Amino acid sequence: MDLSPSHWIQLNIAGLLALVAGVVAYILPTRWIIPPLILLLPFPLIVSKFGSINVYLIYLVALIFGVRGQLRHLPYIGFVLLIAFAYAIALTQANPVTMREQLLYLLFIGSDFLLFYLVYNFYKENSDAQGFLYLLVALSGLVLTYSLVQMVVGMNPNSPLFQGEISLKPPRSDGRLTGPFGGVGITAEYMVMTVFISGFILLTARPGPAMRRLLILIILGSLAAMVATANRGAVFTIVFSGLFFLYLFRRELGFRGILIAIGGTGFAFALVATVVINYTDFDRLFERLEETDVEEGMPDTRSKVWPATWALIQERPIAGHGPQSHFSEATYSKRGAPAPIYWPHNLYLYLWYTLGIIGLIAYLAWFGRMYLDYYRASRLSKQDAIDDGLPKLAMVIMSVFIIDQIKVEFLRSLTMEYQHFMFMLWGALAALATRNGKGGVGQQPVRSEGS
Numbered sequence: 001m002d003l004s005p006s007h008w009i010q011l012n013i014a015g016l017l018a019l020v021a022g023v024v025a026y027i028l029p030t031r032w033i034i035p036p037l038i039l040l041l042p043f044p045l046i047v048s049k050f051g052s053i054n055v056y057l058i059y060l061v062a063l064i065f066g067v068r069g070q071l072r073h074l075p076y077i078g079f080v081l082l083i084a085f086a087y088a089i090a091l092t093q094a095n096p097v098t099m100r101e102q103l104l105y106l107l108f109i110g111s112d113f114l115l116f117y118l119v120y121n122f123y124k125e126n127s128d129a130q131g132f133l134y135l136l137v138a139l140s141g142l143v144l145t146y147s148l149v150q151m152v153v154g155m156n157p158n159s160p161l162f163q164g165e166i167s168l169k170p171p172r173s174d175g176r177l178t179g180p181f182g183g184v185g186i187t188a189e190y191m192v193m194t195v196f197i198s199g200f201i202l203l204t205a206r207p208g209p210a211m212r213r214l215l216i217l218i219i220l221g222s223l224a225a226m227v228a229t230a231n232r233g234a235v236f237t238i239v240f241s242g243l244f245f246l247y248l249f250r251r252e253l254g255f256r257g258i259l260i261a262i263g264g265t266g267f268a269f270a271l272v273a274t275v276v277i278n279y280t281d282f283d284r285l286f287e288r289l290e291e292t293d294v295e296e297g298m299p300d301t302r303s304k305v306w307p308a309t310w311a312l313i314q315e316r317p318i319a320g321h322g323p324q325s326h327f328s329e330a331t332y333s334k335r336g337a338p339a340p341i342y343w344p345h346n347l348y349l350y351l352w353y354t355l356g357i358i359g360l361i362a363y364l365a366w367f368g369r370m371y372l373d374y375y376r377a378s379r380l381s382k383q384d385a386i387d388d389g390l391p392k393l394a395m396v397i398m399s400v401f402i403i404d405q406i407k408v409e410f411l412r413s414l415t416m417e418y419q420h421f422m423f424m425l426w427g428a429l430a431a432l433a434t435r436n437g438k439g440g441v442g443q444q445p446v447r448s449e450g451s
Contacts, residue, residue: 017045021057022064026067030122030126031126033061035135037061037118038424040054042139043180051108054417055108058111058420059110071118074117076369076370076430079365079369080113082362083363085362086320086356086358090355091103091106093316094324095322095338097338098322098338101327105323105324109411111416115423115424116424116426117427119424127432132428133197133201137201140194141214146179146180147179149168151225151276169182171282175230175281175282175284177228180417183412184229185231185234187229188229188233189237189401189404189410190421192226192241193397193400194219195222196241196396196400197393200249200393201215202215203385204252220271227285228276230282230285230288232292232299233408235285240403244396244399248392248395248396252389302346306344306346308341308342308344309344309349313353316356320356322354324354325350325353326341345409346406346408347405347406348364348405350409351411367402370429370430371398373430374392374394374398375395377391390432390433391433391434401422
């Protein structure tokens with residue numbers, strides 16, 4: 001295997017970091033391992049064709065937690081095994097030329113589910129909902145700082161911040177913000193979730209004046225970054241999910257609070273949109289909204305890729321075409337390799353294409369069961385504003401994800417950072433939002449209410 005000098009350096013650094021991380025993870029208590037790992041998720045220090053170092057850190061921490069007996073709870077294991085079965089069946093349908101990248105992709109997906117269980121077990125044993133929310137605030141601050149630096153630098157390809165082995169990911173060439181996650185759609189989705197999480201903290205946690213100001217700045221920054229992505233779907237997602245948020249928290253807000261929330265959010269959006277459109281290079285949102293058209297019942301930007309993906313789905317509707325849908329140029333250049341296809345820009349079509357109807361049903365069943373657990377927990381009073389509200393926030397977060405994934409697929413191999421964020425979020429919410437719920441997922445160790 002021929003490696004460039006920079007790759008050798010990365011390999012040696014990764015090995016050293018793995019050794020140090022292994023020793024540290026074995027010695028330190030979990031509270032000094034999981035929160036720092038969460039903060040690191042959007043910012044892998046090393047990325048190569050074999051994945052980011054975060055993938056291997058997750059496997060390492062999971063191994064150590066397993067040895068220490070700290071992976072005692074495995075909720076939803078029935079659904080996870082069904083998803084694993086779907087991947088195994090789909091793998092048998094994959095083109096042999098692509099097998100190496102298919103297996104590597106499965107390694108990446110495995111880290112997602114391991115992270116889910118790591119975070120779930122940590123918050124199952126450390127039931128600190130407020131601490132988790134403030135950890136998300138810190139994470140949002142880091143992501144926003146990264147994104148705002150991108151916005152300030154703008155479309156200058158010669159900026160030193162976009163050069164070298166360790167650098168920022170550049171924005172898209174068409175003038176759209178990508179953030180640390182490297183994609184406009186998933187970055188916009190993250191910003192929408194951050195708005196609701198910050199609003200929830202303002203509503204329930206009774207933060208002090210300094211924290212209130214910080215949360216308001218995070219909301220403004222998230223709206224600004226969302227505008228800079230020029231992602232039209234995110235605008236509709238935040239509107240529909242926002243109405244759902246207001247409905248779920250109508251008692252906490254009251255009529256006056258609902259009016260303030262609607263008026264304040266509208267004013268904040270108009271303010272940051274004016275600044276972003278007029279004073280940065282990321283000024284395409286309203287231009288794209290004006291150009292929006294519907295062709296045969298579909299958005300114009302999806303009118304070709306959705307039917308094309310559907311035609312491919314019908315070739316292998318049951319087992320799919322293989323876990324991974326896109327490959328490297330080296331793989332495509334090999335004899336017998338499949339022809340490149342377009343991204344479907346729809347998670348549900350992507351799952352059906354790659355994993356067949358088996359995988360689509362498996363994932364949707366898992367999402368549905370998590371939502372059902374949140375709903376059940378939301379109907380039980382825990383005599384605490386945060387604990388009572390967290391299941392409802394989880395329902396809003398799930399609605400953002402379900403709606404927004406109609407126009408993007410977060411399971412691309414190039415978006416591991418966002419996959420890790422989502423699986424981390426699901427793991428924490430499964431442990432915290434349902435921990436006092438009747439029949440909640442946290443009540444039976446090493447068993448699944450989804451079996």
